[in-house]
Amino acid sequence: MTYEKRYDGRDFDETRKVEIKMGVIPRANGSAMFSFGNTKAIAAVYGPRLMHPQHLQNPEKAVLRCSYDMLSFSVTERKKPGPSRRSSEISHVIMNALTPVLQLENFPNAVIDLEIEIIQADASTRCAGINAAALALAHAGIPMTDLISAVSVGNIGNKICIDITKEEEDYEEDGEKLATDIPVAFAPRKNRLTLLQLDGKVKPEVLKKVIEAGNKACMKINEAQKKALRDLKMETELPEEEEK
Amino acid sequence: MEAKKEAEENEEMKKTEKKPKKGESKKEEKSEKILKIPRDIVVPGEVIVSGEDYLPSDGTMRESMNIIATRFGLVEFIGRLVKVIPLSGVYIPRRGNTVIGKVIDITYNGLRLDIGAPYEAFLPMKECFFPHGRELEEYFNIGDMITVKIFSIRRGDINLTMRDRGLNKLEGGMTITVNPNKVPRVIGKEGSMVNMIKQETGCLIVVGQNGIIWIRGENIDAELLAKEAILLITSKSHIEGLTDLVQDFLEKAKKGKEKLIK
Numbered sequence A: 001m002t003y004e005k006r007y008d009g010r011d012f013d014e015t016r017k018v019e020i021k022m023g024v025i026p027r028a029n030g031s032a033m034f035s036f037g038n039t040k041a042i043a044a045v046y047g048p049r050l051m052h053p054q055h056l057q058n059p060e061k062a063v064l065r066c067s068y069d070m071l072s073f074s075v076t077e078r079k080k081p082g083p084s085r086r087s088s089e090i091s092h093v094i095m096n097a098l099t100p101v102l103q104l105e106n107f108p109n110a111v112i113d114l115e116i117e118i119i120q121a122d123a124s125t126r127c128a129g130i131n132a133a134a135l136a137l138a139h140a141g142i143p144m145t146d147l148i149s150a151v152s153v154g155n156i157g158n159k160i161c162i163d164i165t166k167e168e169e170d171y172e173e174d175g176e177k178l179a180t181d182i183p184v185a186f187a188p189r190k191n192r193l194t195l196l197q198l199d200g201k202v203k204p205e206v207l208k209k210v211i212e213a214g215n216k217a218c219m220k221i222n223e224a225q226k227k228a229l230r231d232l233k234m235e236t237e238l239p240e241e242e243e244k
Numbered sequence B: 001m002e003a004k005k006e007a008e009e010n011e012e013m014k015k016t017e018k019k020p021k022k023g024e025s026k027k028e029e030k031s032e033k034i035l036k037i038p039r040d041i042v043v044p045g046e047v048i049v050s051g052e053d054y055l056p057s058d059g060t061m062r063e064s065m066n067i068i069a070t071r072f073g074l075v076e077f078i079g080r081l082v083k084v085i086p087l088s089g090v091y092i093p094r095r096g097n098t099v100i101g102k103v104i105d106i107t108y109n110g111l112r113l114d115i116g117a118p119y120e121a122f123l124p125m126k127e128c129f130f131p132h133g134r135e136l137e138e139y140f141n142i143g144d145m146i147t148v149k150i151f152s153i154r155r156g157d158i159n160l161t162m163r164d165r166g167l168n169k170l171e172g173g174m175t176i177t178v179n180p181n182k183v184p185r186v187i188g189k190e191g192s193m194v195n196m197i198k199q200e201t202g203c204l205i206v207v208g209q210n211g212i213i214w215i216r217g218e219n220i221d222a223e224l225l226a227k228e229a230i231l232l233i234t235s236k237s238h239i240e241g242l243t244d245l246v247q248d249f250l251e252k253a254k255k256g257k258e259k260l261i262k
Helices: A085-101 A125-139 A204-243 B002-032 B180-187 B189-201 B220-235 B242-261
Strands: A018-022 A030-036 A039-050 A063-070 A110-120 A149-156 A159-162 A179-187 A192-196 B047-050 B060-063 B066-069 B073-078 B081-086 B098-107 B110-114 B121-124 B145-154 B157-161 B174-177 B204-207 B212-216
Touching: A018 A125, A018 A204, A030 A125, A039 A125, A063 A085, A063 A125, A085 A110, A085 A125, A085 A179, A085 A192, A110 A125, A125 A149, A125 A179, A125 A204, A149 A204, A159 A204, A179 A204, B047 B081, B060 B081, B098 B212, B110 B145, B121 B145, B145 B212, B174 B220, B180 B189, B180 B204, B180 B220, B189 B204, B189 B220, B189 B242, B212 B220, B220 B242
Parallel strands: A063 A110, B121 B157
Antiparallel strands: A018 A030, A030 A039, A039 A110, A149 A159, A149 A179, A179 A192, B047 B066, B060 B066, B073 B081, B098 B110, B098 B145, B110 B121, B145 B157, B174 B212, B204 B212
């Protein structure tokens, strides 16, 4: 038996409903909320500002200080608040996924603080986090060469699925776990891969297909991200038409 | 892998199709009216112009044949220069900008100010302007607001000066902070907007390029009215005929107050 129909009735190359809100945190220099169905991430960017403690300053370029965390109520069983091994690893991975497009050399000795909080988790939280972070960075006016998009690709019972849910992540046949989660992130203009993680097993030829499928999905997400940024200005323009 | 290449090519095709159109539309807009026309919005990574006719300026960069946006904002063409006017983000200091700073430290040879930029700014004692026969630390206190001019910027080193007309310590009044990218709207064309608020409310107003605005009026009501007018400008900065809107607002507010007194 194979995984033939997805639990929530989506196509195999279809993401969950993407919802984006810009400027969710008024005190931050830039902020955004990104959600894949039930997975919701908010990102806030503070800075560039002076780096403290001083010994962490880099005289060549700005430092991107990333912090990813899941809020205690984001999962069914309460998550103990505070940093964990998992969250610090994901923070680092997100930082590495975003830095290739940032022009950090414009702000030597400064720091850009990026805070990502998952307010509701249903798998692929790091991808939602990266998408929100890219938007928040653009909103904060950080110079960057591209807008990163990320999506998780799953190899569930030998089927390639885009944007997997928690249910799919735990898929098993005859008590054997057959789900592999592969988050990918792309810089879409040049089609550069900036994040590729894998936990589970996958054949090399399948991995190629996974990356291709991920690339296609990322392009779609990127369009949604661009639209959200453009609409941000439209919102401020709306009253003008009403008055006329 | 082939599919990827195809996708890449398709993308490029799309962009090349887009570009000439975009350029044309902008030129048209420009010839009609320079100000107040909503210009195209770009997100980082978008191609603004292709070809070598234009040169990249602030917020853009050249990549082979294309000029791409590196910031989120509005496109502007100044002659052959392509520029992106940012809509958000922190204040990026420029030489010659007049800003309002807050004293955060007094050292033996000058003051350190917070001007809302990514870096702290330094005002040397030599460049300070204060009454004769008084000590620096006697005249300036931590927390004081000063209007200063940016004298030089060198890799995160911002040096300030007070040796210019109208630069002094600000006494009394209140300061408010607005988005530094909206300062041009607060000032208006040749200062029209801020002058109008000054006239209508009778307040003294100093607008720093860094988004810090100082207001001092005869009474607190006048100050609050001026503050509200400025916040109105920043919240509706994209509206056409903003000057009229603010004038209406101020007149209505004044009438309302008169009624209350009667």
